[in-house]
Amino acid sequence: MQLAVNIVVLAAIYALISCGYVLIYRVSRVLNLAHGELMLVGAYLLYSTASLLGGNPLTAVAMAAVLGLLVGVLVYVLLMRRMTGEMVLAAVLCTIALGVMLRGATVLIWSAQVRHPMEALGWSNPSLVLFGDARISLISAILIGATAVVYAALFGFLGFTRWGIRMRAAGQNPLLASQRGIQLHGVYALAWGLSTFTAGLAGMLISLDSSLDGTMTMIGLKAFPAALVGGLDSLAGALIGSAIIAIAEVLLIQFVNPLLSDVVPFFVLLAVLVIRPWGLFGSKEELDRV
Amino acid sequence: MNRWKMIAALAALSFTAAPWAQDAYVVGLSGAVTGPNADTYAPGVESVRLYIDQLNKRGGVNGKPVRLIVGDNQGEPSKAAADAKKFITQDNAVLLANVSISSTYGPMVAEAKRARVPLLFAGGACPAEVLPPNPDELQFCSIGPAMKYDAEMALRFIKEQSREPVKLGLVAMAIPLSRAGIDYAESLAPTFGITPVAKEQIPPPTPDYTPYASKLKGADPNWVYSWGPWITEVKTFEALRKLGWTGRYIAAALNPAEDELARVKDELFYGFGPNAMFLENLPVHQEMRDAARGAKLTYPITQMTEGWVAGMVIEQTLKKVAWPPTPEKVLAAIGTLKVDTKGLRGGPIEWSKTNHFGSKQHYRVYRWDAKKQAVVRVQDWVTVDVK
Amino acid sequence: MPNASGYFRTSLDQDLVLLDTRTQKVSCAVFCALLLFVPFVAKPLFIDIANQVFLAAIGALALMLVTGFAGQISLGHAGLLAAGAFTAGILFKEFAAPIWVTLPASACIGAVFGLIFGLPSLRLRGLYLAVSTLGLHFIVVYLGGEYETRRGFSTGIPLDPPSIGGWSLDNGRAWYFVLLAFAAGATLFSINLLRSKTGRAWRALRSNETVAEALGVHVAGHKLLAFVISSAMTSIAGCLFAYYRSFVSVEAFSLFLSIQYVAMVIIGGLGSILGALLGAVFVVLLPYIVEWVTAILPLTASISGLIFAINHTVFGVVMVLFLLFEPRGLVGIWQRLQNYFLLWPFRQTPLSSER
Known part of the structure; x- marks a missing residue:
C-alpha cells in the first residue's frame, strides 16, 4: 500500500515539474534546461516572502506564486524573446546559460545554506494515515492535489479558452498564427510565465516537504525523462510519462538496487524512443537539422 | 592569418599575471564555495578565512601575515586540479588545503605530489591515506569525522x-x-x-x-x-x-x-x-562569537568549528616555519605537529611520521x-x- | 578561402593545397612559431591554461564533426571523455599498462561507445537524439562509479605520469608540446576528413537526409561513422585528460562538462573547424577572465564567498549576452572582421558568395 502511495507522490512531483517543460516546448519548440533553476528561484522566493510576512503564510505563498509567474515573463521578455528565430540549439544553450546565472545569483542572494521555508512559514508537516496503514505527509498530499488542479486547469485552458487556443495555434504554426493576428510574443511570454509558475510551485512544495538547497536544480533535470517519454509536446504524455518513470524508480528502489534509480529512467526513455521516436503521445515533427 | 585575436587574448593574460613579492606565508585553499555541494563546504571555507583574518589582526605569524588564497572549485575535480596548480605555480603557496567533496581530493593530491607541497584536508571527510601506519607523506587531515x-x-x-x-x-x-x-x-x-x-x-x-x-x-x-x-x-x-x-x-x-x-x-x-557543540559555551566558543561579530558572515557560527580547528592547525604549523617559508620547511613542521584545540576537540591533534590523523579520536x-x-x-x- | 577579387584556382592540385597565398603561409608559420615559443617564456599557470585549451580543442573538434558537420546533436560528450579516461585508469590500475597501450585502447573503447551512442541516431532526430545520448552518458558514469566504489578508489583513481621511452611526462611544458601536437593533429585530421568524400557526405546528410540518400550517400553508415570517429577522438582526449591531471573520477565528467562542449561548438560557430578552436579557447578562458576582472574590481573586501557567487553569476551573464548578441558564434565575428578588411573601403559584398 505504502508502495502505491510512494509511486503516486513521486509521479505527482515529476508531473508537476514536467508540465513546465511541455508548455514551453509545445509553444515555442525550445527546450528549457533552466527549469530546475527556476524551481529553485520559486522556492527561494517563497522563503523570502515567508521570512518577510511571517504572520501571513497564505499571503506569502500567494505572493511567491505571483512573483514566480512574473519571473517567467521577465525571462522571456528580457532574454528568450531575442532568441526567437535563432537556431534551436542556440536557444537551448541560452537557457543553460540562464541556469548557470540563476544558480550563481541564488547563492549570491540567499547563500548556499540549507533553508527551511516550512519553519519560516510557521507551519508543520504532519503525516496522515491512509487506509492500509499507508502514510503520506500533508505537503505530499497537497502536492498531489496541486498537480491535479494544475493539469485540469491547463487542459481546460488549452482546450477551451481564447488564449489557450492561441497558444496551441502558435505552437502548431507560428507564421500562420501571427498572420491571423495572434500576438506571438504575448503568447510566448504567457507560456514562459505559466511554466515558471508551475516550476516555482513544484519547487515550493518540494522544499516545504524536505528542505531547500542547490541540489533542487538536479531534481528538475530528473523529471526530464518523464517529459520525454510521454512526448515533449503532450501534456497527457507528461502525465503518463511521469507515472511510468515513477513506477520504474520506486519499484527499483524497493526490489532491486537503489543505485539504479538514477540510470533506469534513461533506459526507459531509450527503450520508448527507439520504438516511438517522438515519445508516447508526442506529435511527429520535422526537426531534421541542428 | 586567422587566430590573431586568440594570440592577443592569451598574451594579454600571460602578462597581467605579475609575480607577487613574497611578503607573507601563502596558503592556497580550494573549496566548494558555490555549486551543488556548497551548503556543506562553504561555511568551512568561511571560517578558515575568519580565523586567518583574526590571526593577521593579531599580527600574523612570526611577524609576517598569512595570505589565504581561496579558489572556488564548485565541487568539480578538474577545477580543484586547476586551483592547486595555480596555488603552486602562480602564488607560490607553501601549504595547500582542501574543503570540498571527496572527489576533488585525487586531483589535488596529484598536484601536491608533483610539487611536493603538503596538503591539509580541512573539511568533509578524511581519506584513508592519512591514517596509520603508513600515511602518505604529504597528506594531513584535521577533519573530525573518519x-x-x-x-x-x-x-x-x-x-x-x-x-x-x-x-x-x-x-x-x-x-x-x-x-x-x-x-x-x-x-x-x-x-x-x-x-x-x-x-x-x-x-x-x-x-x-x-x-x-x-x-x-x-x-x-x-x-x-x-x-x-x-x-x-x-x-x-x-x-x-x-x-x-x-x-x-x-x-x-x-x-x-x-x-x-x-x-x-x-x-x-x-x-x-x-x-564540541556551542551549547558547551567554552571560552573558545566565545572567542569565535567575538570574531564573528566584527565580520559579516554568511553562515551561522555554529557551522564553523571544523574550519576553526583547521585554522589553528595552519597557525601552529606556520609558527614553526622560520622565514622565508618553503614547502619543505612546512612539511617538516606539519609532520610533527601538536595542536591544542582549546576544548573544541576531546584532545590535542597530534601528528607523527606514522600518523597524519591523530592517535586518539574523541x-x-x-x-x-x-x-x-x-x-x-x-x-x-x-x-x-x-x- | 574567400578572396575579394576572385577565385583563381585552375587545377585540382591547387585546390588541394591547405595554404595557398603567401600571406597565409607566413602568418601560419608565425603562428606556429609563436605557439612553440610560448612555453619558454610563459608562466606555469598560463601553460596550464593552454594545456586545458588544447585538451578542450580536441574534444570540441570531435563534437564539431558530429554536431556541426554531420548534424547529429550529442549531449553525451562527457560520457565519452569518461570512457576514455576510465579505460586508461582501469588498464593502468589492473594491468599496469603503459600509455602506448592505454591510448589506443581508449580510442577503441571510444569507437565502440560511439557505435552504441550512434545507434539511436538512426531513428531519432534533434533534441530527442540529444537526450538519448544524455542517457548513455549517465550509463557510462554509473559504470565508472561502480568500478571506483567496488575497487575502493573512493576519492578517484590516481595515475602515474606516463613515460615514453624513459622520458617521463611530468611537467607542464612537456605536456604543452604533447598536447599541442595532439590538438594540431586533430585539427589537420578534421580539416582533411572534411575535404574527403566522408566529409562531403556528412554535409549532405546535415542539409537533407533524403537528398543525401538520393545522391548515393549511405545515410545510416555515415551517421554511425560520424559518431565512431568523433567518439574515438573524444576518448583520446579523455585519456590524455586522465594522464594530464593524474586522476580519474566520475565526478569530473558531469553533465555540465557535456554542456561546456556544446557551448564550445555553438559559441565558436557551428559548422566550422576554426569555430571549434575559438570556442574551446573562449570557454576555457572565460572563467579565468571573469575571475581576473572581478578581482580588480573593488569587491574583494568581503570576507565571505560572495566573490565566487559573483563569478558564477557573471559567467552565466556573459554566456547569455554572448548568445543574445552573437548567436552565430565567434566565427561570425571573425568573418565580419575579415570581410571588413577584405572589402575595404566597401561595406558590402558585391556578390554574395557563400564559402
Whole structure:
C-alpha cells in the first residue's frame, strides 16, 4: 500500500515539474534546461516572502506564486524573446546559460545554506494515515492535489479558452498564427510565465516537504525523462510519462538496487524512443537539422 | 592569418599575471564555495578565512601575515586540479588545503605530489591515506569525522544504549566515500553483536526520500546508523518519522548538526561527532562569537568549528616555519605537529611520521531534550584508539 | 578561402593545397612559431591554461564533426571523455599498462561507445537524439562509479605520469608540446576528413537526409561513422585528460562538462573547424577572465564567498549576452572582421558568395 502511495507522490512531483517543460516546448519548440533553476528561484522566493510576512503564510505563498509567474515573463521578455528565430540549439544553450546565472545569483542572494521555508512559514508537516496503514505527509498530499488542479486547469485552458487556443495555434504554426493576428510574443511570454509558475510551485512544495538547497536544480533535470517519454509536446504524455518513470524508480528502489534509480529512467526513455521516436503521445515533427 | 585575436587574448593574460613579492606565508585553499555541494563546504571555507583574518589582526605569524588564497572549485575535480596548480605555480603557496567533496581530493593530491607541497584536508571527510601506519607523506587531515572510527564509536554507543537485540539499518549517500563508510559499519556490526538488516544508498538529488525510507522501514530496524553528508542523514530520518517509524537514529554530527537537532526536535535522533557543540559555551566558543561579530558572515557560527580547528592547525604549523617559508620547511613542521584545540576537540591533534590523523579520536553524543527544550549532551568524550 | 577579387584556382592540385597565398603561409608559420615559443617564456599557470585549451580543442573538434558537420546533436560528450579516461585508469590500475597501450585502447573503447551512442541516431532526430545520448552518458558514469566504489578508489583513481621511452611526462611544458601536437593533429585530421568524400557526405546528410540518400550517400553508415570517429577522438582526449591531471573520477565528467562542449561548438560557430578552436579557447578562458576582472574590481573586501557567487553569476551573464548578441558564434565575428578588411573601403559584398 505504502508502495502505491510512494509511486503516486513521486509521479505527482515529476508531473508537476514536467508540465513546465511541455508548455514551453509545445509553444515555442525550445527546450528549457533552466527549469530546475527556476524551481529553485520559486522556492527561494517563497522563503523570502515567508521570512518577510511571517504572520501571513497564505499571503506569502500567494505572493511567491505571483512573483514566480512574473519571473517567467521577465525571462522571456528580457532574454528568450531575442532568441526567437535563432537556431534551436542556440536557444537551448541560452537557457543553460540562464541556469548557470540563476544558480550563481541564488547563492549570491540567499547563500548556499540549507533553508527551511516550512519553519519560516510557521507551519508543520504532519503525516496522515491512509487506509492500509499507508502514510503520506500533508505537503505530499497537497502536492498531489496541486498537480491535479494544475493539469485540469491547463487542459481546460488549452482546450477551451481564447488564449489557450492561441497558444496551441502558435505552437502548431507560428507564421500562420501571427498572420491571423495572434500576438506571438504575448503568447510566448504567457507560456514562459505559466511554466515558471508551475516550476516555482513544484519547487515550493518540494522544499516545504524536505528542505531547500542547490541540489533542487538536479531534481528538475530528473523529471526530464518523464517529459520525454510521454512526448515533449503532450501534456497527457507528461502525465503518463511521469507515472511510468515513477513506477520504474520506486519499484527499483524497493526490489532491486537503489543505485539504479538514477540510470533506469534513461533506459526507459531509450527503450520508448527507439520504438516511438517522438515519445508516447508526442506529435511527429520535422526537426531534421541542428 | 586567422587566430590573431586568440594570440592577443592569451598574451594579454600571460602578462597581467605579475609575480607577487613574497611578503607573507601563502596558503592556497580550494573549496566548494558555490555549486551543488556548497551548503556543506562553504561555511568551512568561511571560517578558515575568519580565523586567518583574526590571526593577521593579531599580527600574523612570526611577524609576517598569512595570505589565504581561496579558489572556488564548485565541487568539480578538474577545477580543484586547476586551483592547486595555480596555488603552486602562480602564488607560490607553501601549504595547500582542501574543503570540498571527496572527489576533488585525487586531483589535488596529484598536484601536491608533483610539487611536493603538503596538503591539509580541512573539511568533509578524511581519506584513508592519512591514517596509520603508513600515511602518505604529504597528506594531513584535521577533519573530525573518519569513517572507521566513526563506525566503531556509533556501534559501541548503540550497543551500550540498548538492552534488546539491535537490528540495524544503514544509510549512506550514493557517493563512494559515504558508501565505503557504511559498508565498513556493516562489516563491523556483527563483532558488536548487532545485526544489520538493511542498507540504503541514496543518490544525492532525490526529490522524495520516502521510497528509500519505506524500504528501510520494511526491514524493521530498531536503530539506524547514517554516515554521509548531513542532507542525506537528516532527510532520511525525517522521511522515516513521517512513515511512523519509532526507532532510534544516530548520525555523524557534521557542520549544521547543532542547529538541525534543534530544528528536528526529536529525542531519539542522536548526533555524534568529534567537535564540541556551542551549547558547551567554552571560552573558545566565545572567542569565535567575538570574531564573528566584527565580520559579516554568511553562515551561522555554529557551522564553523571544523574550519576553526583547521585554522589553528595552519597557525601552529606556520609558527614553526622560520622565514622565508618553503614547502619543505612546512612539511617538516606539519609532520610533527601538536595542536591544542582549546576544548573544541576531546584532545590535542597530534601528528607523527606514522600518523597524519591523530592517535586518539574523541566523540561526544548530543540529542534534543524535550523537557529542557534544548539540545543536550548525552555522553561526554569517548575515546577510540586510532590504530 | 574567400578572396575579394576572385577565385583563381585552375587545377585540382591547387585546390588541394591547405595554404595557398603567401600571406597565409607566413602568418601560419608565425603562428606556429609563436605557439612553440610560448612555453619558454610563459608562466606555469598560463601553460596550464593552454594545456586545458588544447585538451578542450580536441574534444570540441570531435563534437564539431558530429554536431556541426554531420548534424547529429550529442549531449553525451562527457560520457565519452569518461570512457576514455576510465579505460586508461582501469588498464593502468589492473594491468599496469603503459600509455602506448592505454591510448589506443581508449580510442577503441571510444569507437565502440560511439557505435552504441550512434545507434539511436538512426531513428531519432534533434533534441530527442540529444537526450538519448544524455542517457548513455549517465550509463557510462554509473559504470565508472561502480568500478571506483567496488575497487575502493573512493576519492578517484590516481595515475602515474606516463613515460615514453624513459622520458617521463611530468611537467607542464612537456605536456604543452604533447598536447599541442595532439590538438594540431586533430585539427589537420578534421580539416582533411572534411575535404574527403566522408566529409562531403556528412554535409549532405546535415542539409537533407533524403537528398543525401538520393545522391548515393549511405545515410545510416555515415551517421554511425560520424559518431565512431568523433567518439574515438573524444576518448583520446579523455585519456590524455586522465594522464594530464593524474586522476580519474566520475565526478569530473558531469553533465555540465557535456554542456561546456556544446557551448564550445555553438559559441565558436557551428559548422566550422576554426569555430571549434575559438570556442574551446573562449570557454576555457572565460572563467579565468571573469575571475581576473572581478578581482580588480573593488569587491574583494568581503570576507565571505560572495566573490565566487559573483563569478558564477557573471559567467552565466556573459554566456547569455554572448548568445543574445552573437548567436552565430565567434566565427561570425571573425568573418565580419575579415570581410571588413577584405572589402575595404566597401561595406558590402558585391556578390554574395557563400564559402
